[in-house]
Amino acid sequence: MTSTPPFSDIQGIREALTDLPQPDSAAVEGAQARNAALTKPPGALSRLEDLAIWYAGWRGDARPEMAEPQVIVFAGNHGVAARGVSAFPPEVTVQMVANFRAGGAAINQLADTFGASMDVVELDLDRPTGDFTEGPAMDEEEFVAAMAAGWQAVNPAAGVLVTGEMGIGNTTTAAAVAAALYGGGAEIWVGRGTGVTDEALSRKRAVVDAGLALHSDALDDPLDVLRCLGGRELAAMAGAILAARHHRVPVILDGFICCASAAVLEAAAPGTLDHAVAGHVSAEGAHAALLSRLNKVPLLSLGLRLGEGTGAALAIGVLKGAIACHSGMATFGEAGVSEA
Numbered sequence: 417m418t419s420t421p422p423f424s425d426i427q428g429i430r431e432a433l434t435d436l437p438q439p440d441s442a443a444v445e446g447a448q449a450r451n452a453a454l455t456k457p458p459g460a461l462s463r464l465e466d467l468a469i470w471y472a473g474w475r476g477d478a479r480p481e482m483a484e485p486q487v488i489v490f491a492g493n494h495g496v497a498a499r500g501v502s503a504f505p506p507e508v509t510v511q512m513v514a515n516f517r518a519g520g521a522a523i524n525q526l527a528d529t530f531g532a533s534m535d536v537v538e539l540d541l542d543r544p545t546g547d548f549t550e551g552p553a554m555d556e557e558e559f560v561a562a563m564a565a566g567w568q569a570v571n572p573a574a575g576v577l578v579t580g581e582m583g584i585g586n587t588t589t590a591a592a593v594a595a596a597l598y599g600g601g602a603e604i605w606v607g608r609g610t611g612v613t614d615e616a617l618s619r620k621r622a623v624v625d626a627g628l629a630l631h632s633d634a635l636d637d638p639l640d641v642l643r644c645l646g647g648r649e650l651a652a653m654a655g656a657i658l659a660a661r662h663h664r665v666p667v668i669l670d671g672f673i674c675c676a677s678a679a680v681l682e683a684a685a686p687g688t689l690d691h692a693v694a695g696h697v698s699a700e701g702a703h704a705a706l707l708s709r710l711n712k713v714p715l716l717s718l719g720l721r722l723g724e725g726t727g728a729a730l731a732i733g734v735l736k737g738a739i740a741c742h743s744g745m746a747t748f749g750e751a752g753v754s755e756a
């Protein structure tokens with residue numbers, strides 16, 4: 417199942433960022449009461465308790481079950497990849513898409529392990545975005561189409577959404593987006609991505625700083641930041657995460673690239689990411705800083721630096737565990753266990 421985007425231009429996207437659905441307060445209260453009655457010392461399941469109550473609110477059910485999770489991997493190609501900012505050549509993007517479809521990538525195994533469906537959405541791979549050191553990455557039409565593709569890919573009946581990405585060069589675009597949203601320049605936000613040498617790292621920083629300088633007039637508007645400096649798969653992730661909010665499908669955020677695209681929504685309309693938790697903190701240098709700007713504490717810290725949605729997919733297991741305990745455990749009364 418998919419859903420039709422409610423927008424066909426940038427103004428429509430701005431409207432979709434207003435009047436967002438909120439968690440159901442009765443379900444939150446019911447879940448809090450249930451949590452307090454479960455057979456464990458108060459607070460002993462710590463963040464699992466918070467997660468279950470948060471999930472209950474978004475689902476509008478004090479004792480929720482989790483429907484099948486959905487993983488969507490969005491793939492895009494980047495004009496800046498031609499500037500030698502990745503350890504790998506741009507053709508790896510389309511080659512990895514074939515690998516996703518054949519079931520051979522890490523995300524295939526993790527989606528399977530945690531019972532998630534997996535979709536792969538290719539975004540004009542034969543047409544890389546513009547090199548942002550020369551002009552905007554996307555024109556308005558391309559940007560809206562990419563966000564719409566993301567929105568459309570979301571299954572409104574999913575139990576939770578993970579947005580992953582594949583796009584050689586996209587740690588450069590993500591760094592540019594984060595630097596534009598939060599300031600501080602390339603020095604802070606650029607990391608090694610697929611594992612670039614010191615020389616390529618300096619090049620990457622120069623490319624990001626050049627992009628920030630060229631687009632300085634557009635950087636007050638978060639959607640324009642994403643259009644000028646981002647990529648199609650980043651725009652699609654933002655569209656998918658916004659769609660999930662409208663469908664009240666909770667989201668688990670993945671690594672640096674996913675979070676940079678999500679950060680655009682939060683910057684455009686604070687609170688837009690209330691339905692999202694951080695699945696993990698990746699080894700990409702600036703991911704921790706990005707999470708702290710978003711006020712999100714990661715569920716896992718495994719040193720991953722892959723993307724594709726892998727860290728978030730692993731966190732599906734944590735969320736499933738939280739919901740199973742919350743909805744399946746006995747209360748003190750039911751089990752005949754003495755209270756404190």
Ligand SMILES: Cc1cc2ncn([C@H]3O[C@H](COP(=O)(O)O)[C@@H](O)[C@H]3O)c2cc1C
Pocket residue numbers: 501502503504508512581582583584585586587588608609610611612722723724
């Ligand atoms: C084989 C392979 C599989 C990947 N899966 C995710 N990425 C990750 O690496 C890329 C970002 O790093 P950079 O900015 O340095 O290009 C993205 O495609 C990201 O998803 C991969 C990269 C490679 C090489």
Ligand SMILES: O=C(O)c1cccnc1
Pocket residue numbers: 587608609610670671672673674698699700703720721722723724
């Ligand atoms: O944090 C990530 O998601 C990441 C880091 C390095 C390379 N690709 C993705």
